[in-house]
Amino acid sequence: MALNHDELLKKVNPIYFSAKGCLILLAETGDPDLVNFCNGVDTEQLTAAATAQDPQITRGRIISLDVRYNMWNVLAEETDCQTIVDLPCGYLPHCLTAARLKKNYYGFDLPIVTDEISSVASKFMTDREKNFVHYHGVDATNYFSMRNALRGVEGKICIITDGLLGYFNRNDLKAVCENVNRLLREFGGCWYTSDSQFTDLMAITYAALTGGGREEMLAANDSGRRQVADSEDENIFSAGTLEERRRFMEACGFSVKSFRYPEKLRVIPSLKDEPALMNQLLSAYGEIEEWVLTAEETNAAERIDLPFAQKFSVSDGVLSVQLRGRLDTITAPKLLEEYEACREKFSFAEIKIDASELSYVSYAGLRAFRIMCEALEDSRRFKILNAGDDLKKSLAADFLDAI
Numbered sequence: 001m002a003l004n005h006d007e008l009l010k011k012v013n014p015i016y017f018s019a020k021g022c023l024i025l026l027a028e029t030g031d032p033d034l035v036n037f038c039n040g041v042d043t044e045q046l047t048a049a050a051t052a053q054d055p056q057i058t059r060g061r062i063i064s065l066d067v068r069y070n071m072w073n074v075l076a077e078e079t080d081c082q083t084i085v086d087l088p089c090g091y092l093p094h095c096l097t098a099a100r101l102k103k104n105y106y107g108f109d110l111p112i113v114t115d116e117i118s119s120v121a122s123k124f125m126t127d128r129e130k131n132f133v134h135y136h137g138v139d140a141t142n143y144f145s146m147r148n149a150l151r152g153v154e155g156k157i158c159i160i161t162d163g164l165l166g167y168f169n170r171n172d173l174k175a176v177c178e179n180v181n182r183l184l185r186e187f188g189g190c191w192y193t194s195d196s197q198f199t200d201l202m203a204i205t206y207a208a209l210t211g212g213g214r215e216e217m218l219a220a221n222d223s224g225r226r227q228v229a230d231s232e233d234e235n236i237f238s239a240g241t242l243e244e245r246r247r248f249m250e251a252c253g254f255s256v257k258s259f260r261y262p263e264k265l266r267v268i269p270s271l272k273d274e275p276a277l278m279n280q281l282l283s284a285y286g287e288i289e290e291w292v293l294t295a296e297e298t299n300a301a302e303r304i305d306l307p308f309a310q311k312f313s314v315s316d317g318v319l320s321v322q323l324r325g326r327l328d329t330i331t332a333p334k335l336l337e338e339y340e341a342c343r344e345k346f347s348f349a350e351i352k353i354d355a356s357e358l359s360y361v362s363y364a365g366l367r368a369f370r371i372m373c374e375a376l377e378d379s380r381r382f383k384i385l386n387a388g389d390d391l392k393k394s395l396a397a398d399f400l401d402a403i
């Protein structure tokens with residue numbers, strides 16, 4: 001039976017799943033906004049998965065998420081930018097924080113996430129608060145999806161990223177950072193991210209709770225990440241050192257400044273009844289760097305992509321697909337949709353992708369290719385022809401034999 005658009009979105013980009021897990025865990029803190037949002041989203045398949053961990057690991061995760069959640073709120077209050085971009089917003093109620101501060105909130109995430117969370121959020125806002133809140137389905141690897149969503153915005157923007165960079169493959173990580181850099185060069189402002197050391201934060205929390213080592217938490221976290229990310233092509237935010245991450249950001253055109261959690265975060269709300277533990281943790285977090293990045297002038301060429309287009313034909317048992325533009329989270333479901341329709345009508349034993357006009361393939365595009373390739377009886381008959389040199393680099397890890 002043909003899959004609907006939502007199911008196709010899930011197939012090409014399962015990372016969105018991780019964000020519901022974060023909301024479920026955070027709702028355990030009892031914060032009323034988090035509880036309301038958690039009750040509003042569809043969490044049916046997730047509750048068991050999110051909590052099916054060793055209780056100390058789960059507690060460590062909840063406290064670390066609470067720390068990052070509240071740090072986001074502190075930064076939103078502190079910034080002198082009138083517009084805050086929550087990239088990626090997931091399912092968290094940060095829109096309420098921003099609207100109560102009378103700041104414009106732009107919640108950016110994959111369309112499958114923003115479609116659901118925007119309608120949940122609207123139930124918990126007054127009409128006046130709703131004026132401050134804008135959700136947009138974007139793909140962070142796609143500059144124009146974010147730029148278009150910011151149409152009409154004036155003045156500096158403050159982008160806050162919590163839980164994104166470690167999930168990408170190397171190619172997409174670079175694209176996302178270059179896109180954010182380009183937005184900041186255009187609007188001014190800054191980019192805060194706790195992704196600089198997000199696994200270390202969890203490991204330190206776990207060690208303080210249990211008196212044990214950090215390794216168990218790091219291993220649990222890595223296995224969770226691998227279920228949703230493309231592990232064969234790890235990036236430095238999942239596998240590198242802090243110094244490598246900093247150098248990478250500098251190479252993308254950012255000036256990187258850091259501050260420590262205790263400088264800005266004075267309380268951990270979920271631990272307010274356990275002051276000794278709270279103070280112990282806050283002092284342990286002195287090790288962790290949070291970053292604030294600003295864009296430097298650069299001469300980097302700005303990419304222009306052709307609009308996405310696809311043309312299918314079947315002859316002599318070969319499905320030929322001509323692709324143009326970007327194959328990413330937004331466009332990959334369209335490819336799969338038409339591919340599924342072809343499969344229902346025709347039989348074919350070989351697939352040839354003409355990539356001569358394909359400018360970019362994100363991990364969502366790679367997933368779509370993988371689905372098509374694996375459905376063939378002989379996966380060696382999946383071919384990607386005429387790919388340019390840059391594209392070949394992004395395809396090489398998964399499709400070396402096909403290009």
Ligand SMILES: C[S@@+](CC[C@H](N)C(=O)[O-])C[C@H]1O[C@@H](n2cnc3c(N)ncnc32)[C@H](O)[C@@H]1O
Pocket residue numbers: 013015016017018019022023087088089090091092108109110113138139140141161162163164167329
């Ligand atoms: C670990 S969650 C973090 C979400 C939120 N900041 C939080 O703390 O709960 C990762 C989020 O990244 C989003 N995401 C994954 N790939 C993306 C992309 N290419 N563009 C925009 N968002 C993306 C997922 O949908 C998911 O909501």
